Amino acid sequence: MNKNKKVSMAVIRRLPKYYRYLSELINKDIKRISSYELSKLTGFTASQIRQDFNNFGGFGQQGYGYNIEELYKQLKMIIGIDKPHSGIIIGAGNLGQSIANYKHFDETGFNIVAIFEKNPRLIGYKIREIPILDFYDIEEFCKDKDIGIAVITTPKQDAQAVADKVVSLGIESIWNFAPVDLKTPDNVVVESIHLSESLLALMFMLNNK
Amino acid sequence: MNKNKKVSMAVIRRLPKYYRYLSELINKDIKRISSYELSKLTGFTASQIRQDFNNFGGFGQQGYGYNIEELYKQLKMIIGIDKPHSGIIIGAGNLGQSIANYKHFDETGFNIVAIFEKNPRLIGYKIREIPILDFYDIEEFCKDKDIGIAVITTPKQDAQAVADKVVSLGIESIWNFAPVDLKTPDNVVVESIHLSESLLALMFMLNNK
Numbered sequence: 001m002n003k004n005k006k007v008s009m010a011v012i013r014r015l016p017k018y019y020r021y022l023s024e025l026i027n028k029d030i031k032r033i034s035s036y037e038l039s040k041l042t043g044f045t046a047s048q049i050r051q052d053f054n055n056f057g058g059f060g061q062q063g064y065g066y067n068i069e070e071l072y073k074q075l076k077m078i079i080g081i082d083k084p085h086s087g088i089i090i091g092a093g094n095l096g097q098s099i100a101n102y103k104h105f106d107e108t109g110f111n112i113v114a115i116f117e118k119n120p121r122l123i124g125y126k127i128r129e130i131p132i133l134d135f136y137d138i139e140e141f142c143k144d145k146d147i148g149i150a151v152i153t154t155p156k157q158d159a160q161a162v163a164d165k166v167v168s169l170g171i172e173s174i175w176n177f178a179p180v181d182l183k184t185p186d187n188v189v190v191e192s193i194h195l196s197e198s199l200l201a202l203m204f205m206l207n208n209k
Numbered sequence: 210m211n212k213n214k215k216v217s218m219a220v221i222r223r224l225p226k227y228y229r230y231l232s233e234l235i236n237k238d239i240k241r242i243s244s245y246e247l248s249k250l251t252g253f254t255a256s257q258i259r260q261d262f263n264n265f266g267g268f269g270q271q272g273y274g275y276n277i278e279e280l281y282k283q284l285k286m287i288i289g290i291d292k293p294h295s296g297i298i299i300g301a302g303n304l305g306q307s308i309a310n311y312k313h314f315d316e317t318g319f320n321i322v323a324i325f326e327k328n329p330r331l332i333g334y335k336i337r338e339i340p341i342l343d344f345y346d347i348e349e350f351c352k353d354k355d356i357g358i359a360v361i362t363t364p365k366q367d368a369q370a371v372a373d374k375v376v377s378l379g380i381e382s383i384w385n386f387a388p389v390d391l392k393t394p395d396n397v398v399v400e401s402i403h404l405s406e407s408l409l410a411l412m413f414m415l416n417n418k
Contacts, residue, residue, distance in 0.1 A: 012413055016406035020388060043390065079409050080416030098307040104388070104405055108412070148415060173415040175408060179229060179313070181252065189418065191411035193402060196313055197225035199384060200288050202400035203317070204221055206357060206382040207289030209398065 011052050015079055017042055018052070022072040034065035084109045086146060087175075090162045091153035092117035092125075092132045095177055099151055100127040110149065114141060118158075142169045151175045152182075163190075220261050224288055226251055227261070231281040243274035293318045295355060296384075299371045300362035301326035301334075301341045304386055308360055309336040319358065323350060327367075351378045360384045361391075372399075 021041050025033060035046040042049070053071075056078050076082045085108075089096045092115045099105075100115055116135040117123055125132045133141060150166040152159050152174060159178030166174065167188055176182055176192040184190055230250050234242060244255040251258070262280075265287050285291045298305045301324045308314075309321055325344040326332055334341045342350060359375040361368050361383060368387030375383065376397055385391055385401040393399055 007417065012410050013406070015413060016403070016409035017390075019409060020406065078413070078417075080412045081409065083416070085412060085415075094307040094310040098303040099404075101303040102404065105408060108405065108409060110408060110412070149411065172418070173411055175411050181226075187418070189411065189414040191407055191414065193404070193407055194225070195308075195311065195402070196317065197222070197229065198400055198402055199314065199319060200225035200228060200290065200317060201221050202358065202382055202384050202398065203289045203294060203319070204224060204287070205398040205400065206294075207292070208216065208287075209381070209396070 007055055011055060014042075014044060014048075014052055015075065017044075018049075019072070019075050019079060019081070022068055022075065025068050026072060030068060032065050032067055038066070081108050084111055085148040087112045087149035087151055088138070088142070088147055088166075088171075089115040089130075089151040089153060090117075090135065090138070090166070091115075091155075091158075091177075092119070092122045092127075093153060093155075096151070096153035097127055099153065099177075100130050103128075112151075113145070113147070116141075138165065139169060142171070147171050149173045149175055151177070153177045156180050216264055220264060223251075223253060223257075223261055224284065226253075227258075228281070228284050228288060228290070231277055231284065234277050235281060239277060241274050241276055247275070290317050293320055294357040296321045296358035296360055297347070297351070297356055297375075297380075298324040298339075298360040298362060299326075299344065299347070299375070300324075300364075300367075300386075301328070301331045301336075302362060302364075305360070305362035306336055308362065308386075309339050312337075321360075322354070322356070325350075347374065348378060351380070356380050358382045358384055360386070362386045365389050 035049045038049050039046040056074065087110055089100055089112060096115055100112055112130050115127065115130055115132045116138050117132050118135045122132050123134050148171070150171045152162050154162050156178050159176065159180045160182060163174055163182045163184055167184055172188055174182060174184065174188060174190045176190055177195070179194055179196055182190050230247070244258045247258050248255040265283065296319055298309055298321060305324055309324055321339050324336065324339055324341045325347050326341050327344045331341050332343050357380070359380045361371050363371050365387050368385065368389045369391060372383055372391045372393055376393055381397050383391065383393065383397060383399045385399055386404070388403055388405055391399050
């Protein structure tokens with residue numbers, strides 16, 4: 001991929017969908033697919049699909065379509081799934097536990113190594129071999145480890161301070177589940193899942209059909 | 210709101226954010242705000258904000274700005290938070306339990322009345338007074354109730370069949386957490402949260418900074 005070319009968020013959102021559909025095709029032992037068939041499958045237009053892949057150098061072949069195995073391998077590299085990513089979760093409440101328990105993340109090379117928590121009643125427990133540690137030990141723990149991703153599942157009021165902390169530890173990406181828009185330096189990427197906002201968007205659609 | 214006017218998904222995504230920020234302003238006892246100040250707060254441009262609210266009839270006053278209490282009340286009506294919404298969850302795994310436990314939904318009038326599950330080891334338990342019932346009783350349970358929202362937190366392979374079922378029961382909106390793009394009739398609205406896709410988007414951003 002050309003690192004100087006800025007990829008739009010719309011493309012970034014579609015890449016994981018392509019990845020998911022390609023995994024399914026591979027599981028079905030399908031070898032190749034045209035952009036037209038991929039379009040029917042994903043709901044994106046064929047020209048959109050060709051344009052998306054052109055961002056990363058093409059991969060398709062006129063009259064043949066895409067070699068699924070090859071495209072899948074390339075997509076893995078483009079997204080970065082080919083490398084392992086160590087992650088920590090901050091907040092061992094329901095949501096934090098739920099994410100720690102989510103086995104499917106393993107397939108993406110995302111490896112959660114610890115959960116940090118302030119509540120002494122939770123510290124010391126394990127979730128699927130992942131220890132719940134004292135939040136006050138986070139600096140010591142991360143010192144000699146290459147942690148790429150911090151997952152924030154704390155209450156709203158703690159989220160910004162936790163973000164500041166993980167940024168100070170050199171962690172460069174945050175997966176945020178707290179209902180707050182985090183402020184972080186430009187070198188840190190943040191992806192937020194706002195559950196309440198998603199629910200309200202659904203309510204709006206239901207009430208304004 | 211003019212029901213004939215199609216509101217774009219981009220606007221629908223911003224409405225819950227306005228709602229969240231206005232709640233915070235109300236908690237701070239602030240009475241009015243200009244579109245410029247709201248812009249600094251939300252990160253959307255002032256003209257974007259004015260345009261969004263114009264979709265629903267304006268609310269602002271030249272030289273005064275927005276009356277926060279009034280705007281908040283109107284937004285509640287527009288989104289539909291002023292009415293209660295009964296919901297059911299299908300899938301009592303970690304994610305389903307996590308959503309059932311999420312207390313903040315109560316504030317939005319979203320009231321989860323039951324969780325349905327196939328696994329006999331989970332049936333009969335309660336989560337915050339919400340019973341886990343046998344999935345095979347879903348039709349009987351929903352018959353005389355006005356269930357507006359079905360939350361799908363089943364494994365991927367069950368999600369489409371569950372969606373078909375809830376649609377057949379007359380439920381018109383689905384909050385989907387399974388990693389699959391559901392096929393539903395046009396009168397049903399679907400909002401999906403794809404956790405793995407969100408994580409992959411974050412990985413992409415981290416690896417392509």
